[in-house]
Amino acid sequence: YAPADLEATVWAESPLFFNPTNLDVDVKGRIWLTEAVDYRDFNNKPDTRLAHPKGERVMILQDTDGDGKADKSTVFVEDDDLVSPLGIAVIGKQVIVSTAPSLIVYTDENGDDKPDKKEVFLTGFGGKDHDHSLHSVVAGPDGRWYFNVGNAGPHLVTDKSGWHLRAGSLYTGGTPYNKSNQGNQRSDDGRVYTGGLQLRVNPDGTGLKVLGHNFRNSYETAVDSYGNMWQNDNDDQVIACRTSFLIENGNAGYFSSDGTRYWQADRRPGQEIFTAHWHQDDPGVMPVPENAGAGSPTGVARYEGDALGPKYRGVLLSAEAGRNVIYGYWPEKQGAGFALKRHNLITTLPQDNVNYVWNDTGEDTRKWFRPSDVTAGTDGALYIADWYDPIVGGHQMQDKKAFGRIYRITPKGRKLIAPNLDLTSTEGQIEALKNPAVNVRNLGFVALKAQGTQAISAVKALLSSENEFVRARAVFLLAQLGSEGKAEVEALLKSPEADTRLVAYRALRAIAKDDARLAMLNAQCSTDENPALRREVAIALRDVPLQDCREALTNLVRAFDGKDLWMRFALGQALDGTKAEAFYPELKKIYAASDPASWPAPMTALAFELHPKAAVADLKLRALSGKVSEGDRRQAVTALAFVKDRPAAQAMLALTKSPLKDVSEQAGYWLTFRRTNDWADLIDWKDAAAQTSPQMQRMMQLQFDVGSELPMAQRVKAAEELAKDPAGGKMLLAMVAENRLPNEAKAAVAKVIHTNPDLQVRTLASDYFPREGNKKRYSIDFIAKMGADDRHGEQVFTTYCATCHKHGAKGGEIGPDLSSIHQKFDRVALLDAIVNPSAGMVFGYEPWLVTTKKGETIYGFLVSDGATLVLKDAGGQQHAFKKDQIKSRKQLPNSLMPEPGTLGLKDQDLADLTGYLLSFKN
Template identity: 35%
Template sequence: MKLKLTRQLIAVSCIGMLGISAFQVNKTPTAAKSLLDSLNQFHAGLVVHPDVQITTFATEPMLKNPTNMDIDSKGRVWITEAYNYRPAISGNPTNPKGDRILILEDTNGDGVADSQKIFYQSPELNAPLGIAVLDSMVIVSQSPYMWKMFDDNRDGVADRKEILFQGIGGEQHDHGAHAFTFGPDGKLYFNFGNEGKQLLDAKGKPVLDQDGDAIGPAKYKQGMVFRCNLDGSQVECLGHNFRNNFEVAVDSYGALWQSDNDDDGNKGVRINAVFEHGNYGYTDELTGAGWSANRTNIESEIPLRHWHLNDPGSMPNLLQTGSGSPTGMLIYEGNLLPPVFQGQMLHADAGPNVVRAYPVKPKGAGFEASIVNLIDGSKDQWFRPADVTIAPDGSIFVADWYDPGVGGHQAGDQTKGRIYRIAPKGHAYRVPKLDLTTPAGALAALNSPNLATRYLGYQKLKQLALAGLEEAYATEQNPRLKARALWLLIQGPQGAKYLEKAIQDSNPDFRMLGIRAMKRMPFTGWLAHAQKLQNDANPQVRRELAIALRHISAPEADALWTNLALQYEGGDRWYLEALGIGADGNWDQRFNAYAAANQLNRDVVWRARTTKSVPHLIAYVREAKPLTEKLRYFRAFDFVPGNEKSVQLMQLINESMQKEPALAMVALRHISAEYIQQNPAARKTVIGMLAKVEGNEYLELIEKYNLTEMAPSLLQDLLKGKNSRSTAKAIYSLNSGALIQQKFKTGTVAQKRAIIEGIRWQGNKESLNLLFSVVKQPSYELSVRRDAARGLGNSYPNGEDLVLKSLKNKEIPQDLIPSVVESVSKAWRKGVRLEANGYLIGALAQTKTKHPPLNDLLTQRGVIASGKKVFVDQCSMCHQVDNEGIDFGPKLSEIGSKLSREGMYMSVLHPNAGIGFGYETFELITKKGDTYQGIIVSRNETDIIMRLPGGLSQSFKTSALKSVKQLPNSMMPEGLADGMATQELVDLMEYLNTLKKK
């Protein structure tokens, strides 16, 4: 009976098992129903908004691992694949032909893709993350390149490609080059994450920004947002200091929206309204330090602290959404979906398995937003929405990476990938006919919700000299469609007329559009318009005008800015930061004009970047108010240039030391180190104040101001066992290690053991040489030698490497070998532990627990309480759950919401396959020859802060370093699970699975 199956039924059966075939299937009504029924399995675990339905458009083997998507004017779905993602780390197989760009098409109108074409495939295409289809030009982003590919003969296959930009981050890095989008002004908008770092042109030369400066770390920090012409010219940097801003979305008024990822585990994923030229606060604006570095007026909650939200100059967030791995975003300007989604962001977040909207409402000069789910995939944790795109008919398509894990550098499954379609129930997929031969047809294309179609309409209307556009603008009732026409008219021969119409419109969105357009003209050309808008009743309009004044040095600009500043209402951080952007580069003259009005607002003073603000800040911190209310003003001193602030702060300290010592201590932290080095009297005062602080603050001040006079005192603390690990670090940072060496020779047994306790963790040449000499020298007391032996391998990697070398060379006395081996018993590297154990007399090498296959492990259930104990014993020395444990690796408080069980097993069994970004292993080698390995938490041109195993952070001057390089392996040991019984491993997974978003 089975042998008599028809070819057609076999095809349908295979489709039901494996996904859509790459070949056309001739479907009868019965067969078509069977096909659609079989496709339902792919979205069975997805819950959609009640007013829409979800259908499967395509699935494996037609596509695999989709990372980004676009839909052209014909309704064809373009997909970038990442089969070859990070093979060196994940160990996954690769396709030697390279990754693919696919075109998927529904040729018979049943809503299911039945045609697949490879637009481009090449070995140099490795995990592309962005695609934008603009007629015959297709822009593809794949670090370190952004390419323009051309289909000259329009046969669906790339004929040639050119470099648009290059030099962007590391190859295959998902914090690098991201997608392009077409703006209503005819410009391209794009971004890259914090691995991008720079932008080079096709010839490898630095791209210059709107100020004529090179786009790179000398001026901008971390992730950035850009705008440019279609040919890549006239690049503008529109915002910076994001972590991993994945895709910028632009609405018809020219406003920018974006999501950003936090350092994993800190519940700080955010949605941003991007104000042009804003600093978005991922790292310290001045020092480049990470968010966890101590600072005055630090935010009380980590998700807020993560973005330096209390610092003047950091833009506020529209919304913080907790944990996640945010990816593709668009502005839905169609009318097919329910009203709650219309005009709003639609966003894919692969971490919590959702696609959602953030309905926005104006609030002062800024916004507030809520969350409405379009798709909830929490019941299927393999659902990993990578992108969301709007089709010509207004329906929504979602690309699903479909994988047990997300983020980092791994892919747990290489065979799957799905495309879903969201539309009202019963709405068939029909692509509107496109006619670009007439002005009416071109206008209809411009009005499309689909960007590829809109691009065609925009270009055709320009070719037709904007024919019919004036009438359309006059009669159009939909404001977003009217706005698109207005952008074109402003750029046309009667641009001045339509710019005037924009700034006089009753709709504030149009007045803001007018400001964004005129901002690109010379200031003298729009000064008259600005003067009409400076007293606008809408604070958002005044916000845009303030931003437009950036880098304009003219008395008229000072007067406009002053008038805008006088209208600031306290508590509107959006307005305040817009004023800051508008005064950038011209603070002295702006503040002079503002102060002359005799109506100073202390928030404006707090935001200022001029020495002229110092007397006012000093007055504020002298007020008879609780110290907690003054901390923000002390933090403001850090952003004021020059030494005038240090002079006045020193005077404040001298006056306050007796009557208000706490105030004096806070003031001390904001004097520049340069000032202390140049003023002996100030240095003496600082040293005298150290008696009033203790712990980490005491050591931080000594290191910050390089107070070498304090080294003997630190030595005494070390001998007493007072904060010994950090104290020893401070002594070495002052280049005073000779004091330790000298005291060790003459000290008592107790003092020697105290010194060993402090230096065993340092890992520099001085500390290791001392420990090693004690181990080898029989004249020292046996208890001291054993302590030194147990501490010799406590540093990574220098101490561990020294242990292996000395054991191999038989330099360790026989009776101390067990103690030396014990010193590496918890080494990160499994190979170190195994090799060291081999030197134990009569001991067998560490055996490896043979766990069942992953599929068998997934069927087992553990005991939550037992798993928590395993976590405390095995994992808490590197990870935190709800602030308990060591802050070294990623926080795991919500790991159960981010990873499926498969993903968690893979992370423990194969840690090198999924290293989270920001937790890569780096090796620093100093010019003295010391080697350190750990995680870089902040880095700028002059300083690097590295977090070492155990959670201790150490600062390095880049001038003192010989090399800095990234290593391929995770800091998490590859053999971590080998030391667990299978039941312990299962219990651990059971516990981790309970750690979910509350």
């Protein structure tokens, strides 16, 4: 399915290549791609399917006879250092392949389509053989290289000038290689970056810089000719994917800001999943206005050509492998940012697959269309790589032949022909710069830049192009054509076109080496009527000392309306760190904000975004005021919660006594939450009664007895007593997990542990002490065809599920919220998740076993892994331990959710339960 004025044809398919992950185009119009045939062999039994034992390949595809179909494929390289490569950029003689842990540059010196040189350009990225890893390079309009990496860290990289990137999070898993990671690491710029990262580097490998962070797994970044960055990102299977304009320095909000907690740990009472998933209610997080729902987004591109017709110029393309579609967005300016509205542009389905389930292996082969990338060719056509598989990605690849396709999208009734670009002439270089293929136009940029001032006339002529993207490219290039070219760009700061002024500023900032000149530029542009330009100035001020940017800051603050979330974030960057403390009194003067109860909107917004220590007293007064709206009081309390200072914690303690119920309840939540992280050492939280109670002392003695040299009968008796107690049961399970429980005691324990008062103990006991109920086998297909009694299903939910799961207004918040499960799963997939709970655990709900040096054993979900480790047990209680209190920790393979057989559930119970869950419409 495509728009009526476009047509889609199969341009190439296997065996010309296999399993395509990423595309690029060279100056000859040929398509290059990376293959991932051996992707996640540890999951997919390589002996049962196509494999490349010599390593993955980079392929070149060509239409030699001009009939609109590829007829020739060439293996550029097959290299055992290529492990599931996810990105390729062809920039002249250089072929840059993204294959964690390295960016590898192959150079073809003589043009024979074989590499003459191989260089590990940058290395140290996490995510080997993992899709949350290193993605493709793209040349920006400023001549620098942009690329991103997913959250499978750690990313410990040193650029060629010696600058060190150190970034990570608490996320491990996905591959056998991703076993060690941690958040709260500082790079050489003194900043903490976490999760997935957006990076930029000079073509010589120097100048590595983080431009954004805290993604889950943004598969690719599109950098348009204005210098705007665009990305998509996937979710934790909770209907919360996103497509976003990536503001420079943006924190997308996936983990906590230091990477030590999952979003689930930070989810506050009453927060919607999407809001919590991307921390949208937190200060210091960029806006994410577009919820793309369920999915598995992959490649992105912004189409800047004219060949498809005027209405497609500027469309942002986002490949969605999960929902079998290429989305189209026409970005609309909204304040200092953009609004995005999703359209199905190219798809194999008549209706959007909103109920996408990643491991749904249904018979509808239309759903096997798995677009992994989309790019523009030199001919102006779109090329779409199709991984083609019943399953998304490599978790459970079903296609044993590694079949793949490339589709070509062209205007109906028109034949598009790739141009013959002569890079040895100025005319050919100009044509290359105008080309819609992003890395091909970089060749024109580089060649024209090498001419220096001689190219100014030809490049300046492009300023009158009908295509606004071509005009923007000319501005970026002029700035790098010596002082004469730079002067031309400086004059454009007075252009009547807002976008031209914005690009001129970015072009000048990209080459600025004189801090004094940059300060003048910032002051000049800080009063511009274009909010996007003011946003750029604010971002540029982040690392500028206050004394060097006070004029520009004041101008920006005066122009802020208090409503624009993009500008709020940008001003937070401008007033980063100690600048916020120093500037806070001036902020109050600018907005005449002496009375916290009567703050205007701009003051309210910036006090929240900046949350300086100097604002604690004002925020407390504002939270206590009945004159302030409930929403604004909530924002004031939240701002206090992000101040890492003792007075803020004390203020929050005082707010728990507020007569305003909304304030006292929220303050109580924040005190409980901050006890295990930012405020752990700011208040005396001592509560050691449970640890020193006589009952705990008794359990610890029994644990010692079981492992002692006492007669076996006494050891078995001690084990039986442990099995009956909640705390003792956890200790016992730790012993059996570590093979420290005598075999002679196992039968005795099995008779009593399944009646332990603690649900968590009963659940985990099934892994080590099977009982009769566990032998029950369910036929998912049979149950899926059974009729359902929704009323009885509700009773089943209330009895067996509501302790941990929320469904509408009913239930707990220990496990994943099931309120929207009808939008995520069909009946078969939901039954599979219930019958086999360990087969597809939701990210962030993997169980851990932690044993302390005092002998305590806790099972639960890891919600924080910083200086303090926090587990949430199956009862919803959080347990916090300092790192030096922990003896051992182990991630367990099985879900804490009990299998239905252990609960005695029958086939009809499951049919009724799924009927009830899927009928929910609120």
